[in-house]
Amino acid sequence: MKQSTPLPTPARDRTPVNDHRTVNDHRSDRRRSHAWPAATAVRVAHPSRPSGAPRAGRWQRRWIAALRGLCHGTWRHALPTQCALCGNVSHDVLCDACDETYWNEARLRCPRCALPLPRNVATHCSFCAQVRPAFDATVTLADYAPPLDQLVADLKFRSRIELGHDFARRLALASQDLLELPDALIAVPLSASRLSSRGYNQAWVIARALAQRLGVRADPRAVVRVRDTGQQALLGATARHANLAGAFALRKTVRDQHVGIVDDVMTSGTTLDSLARMLKDAGARRITNFVALRTPRA
Numbered sequence: 001m002k003q004s005t006p007l008p009t010p011a012r013d014r015t016p017v018n019d020h021r022t023v024n025d026h027r028s029d030r031r032r033s034h035a036w037p038a039a040t041a042v043r044v045a046h047p048s049r050p051s052g053a054p055r056a057g058r059w060q061r062r063w064i065a066a067l068r069g070l071c072h073g074t075w076r077h078a079l080p081t082q083c084a085l086c087g088n089v090s091h092d093v094l095c096d097a098c099d100e101t102y103w104n105e106a107r108l109r110c111p112r113c114a115l116p117l118p119r120n121v122a123t124h125c126s127f128c129a130q131v132r133p134a135f136d137a138t139v140t141l142a143d144y145a146p147p148l149d150q151l152v153a154d155l156k157f158r159s160r161i162e163l164g165h166d167f168a169r170r171l172a173l174a175s176q177d178l179l180e181l182p183d184a185l186i187a188v189p190l191s192a193s194r195l196s197s198r199g200y201n202q203a204w205v206i207a208r209a210l211a212q213r214l215g216v217r218a219d220p221r222a223v224v225r226v227r228d229t230g231q232q233a234l235l236g237a238t239a240r241h242a243n244l245a246g247a248f249a250l251r252k253t254v255r256d257q258h259v260g261i262v263d264d265v266m267t268s269g270t271t272l273d274s275l276a277r278m279l280k281d282a283g284a285r286r287i288t289n290f291v292a293l294r295t296p297r298a
C-alpha cells in the first residue's frame with residue numbers, strides 16, 4: 001500500500017543509475033534551413049563514437065537506436081532501480097512514496113510568471129502587474145526548493161537524463177490546462193563552453209522529450225547563445241537585463257507562431273524575458289514558458 005510506505009528521506013550522494021551522457025545538441029541537426037523540423041524528426045546524436053571512427057550506416061543506426069530503446073524500456077520495468085530522491089528501490093524515477101509526497105503541490109500561481117499567489121489574489125502577481133514581461137504564460141511543476149531541487153542538480157551535474165524525461169512527462173500533463181499549445185519549442189541555450197564541459201544541455205533534454213509528447217516541433221539550434229553571460233544569479237535585476245543584451249541569436253523563423261521556451265529552473269525570469277523579447281521582436285505571436293521548477297521570491 002502506498003500510504004504505508006515510510007516517508008522517504010532524500011539522499012544527496014548517490015551514484016547515477018542510468019548514465020546516458022549521450023545528448024549532443026549541436027550535432028543533432030546539421031541542416032542550414034530556417035524551416036522547423038517535425039517533432040518526430042528531432043534526432044539526438046551519439047557522441048560516444050570516437051572522432052574519426054567510421055560512421056554507422058543509416059539503417060544500422062536506426063536498428064541500434066531501436067534496440068537501445070527496447071532494452072531501456074524492458075530493463076526499466078523488469079529490474080528495480082533507485083528512487084532519485086530517497087534511494088529506495090523503485091521501478092520508476094521516483095518511488096511511489098516520494099511521488100505522492102513531493103509532487104503533490106496544489107498552489108495558486110500567477111498564470112504569466114508562475115509565482116505563487118496569495119489566496120486573495122485571483123489574477124496576476126504584483127510583479128507582472130507592475131512590469132509586464134514579454135512572455136504570456138508559464139507552466140511549472142513546483143517550487144525550486146528541497147528536496148525537488150536535487151532532481152535538477154542530478155540532471156545538470158550527474159547526467160541523470162531520465163530525470164529530464166520525467167520533468168517533460170509531468171510538464172506535458174500540466175500543459176493540458178493550456179488553452180493553446182505552442183507551435184514549436186526552443187530550449188534556453190547554454191554557452192558553447194558550458195555545453196562543451198557538460199556535454200549536453202539539460203533544457204534541451206526536457207524540451208526534446210516534451211516536444212515529442214506534445215507533438216510539436218523543436219530544434220536545439222533555433223536559438224543560440226552567442227555570448228557567455230556568466231552567473232546571472234550574482235547580479236541585480238537591472239544588471240541582469242543589461243548582461244543579457246545581445247546574448248542570444250535566433251536561427252529560425254518564428255513569425256506569427258506560438259513559441260514555447262523550455263528551461264529546468266526559472267529564477268528571476270530575466271533570461272526567459274530576454275528570450276521572449278527577442279522572439280516577439282522577430283514576430284512571434286505568443287510565448288509560453290515551460291519550466292520544471294520555479295524559484296519563489298522572498
Ligand SMILES: [Zn+2]
Pocket residue numbers: 008083084085086087088094095096097098099
Ligand atoms: Zn523515494
Ligand SMILES: [Zn+2]
Pocket residue numbers: 110111112113114115124125126127128129
Ligand atoms: Zn506574475
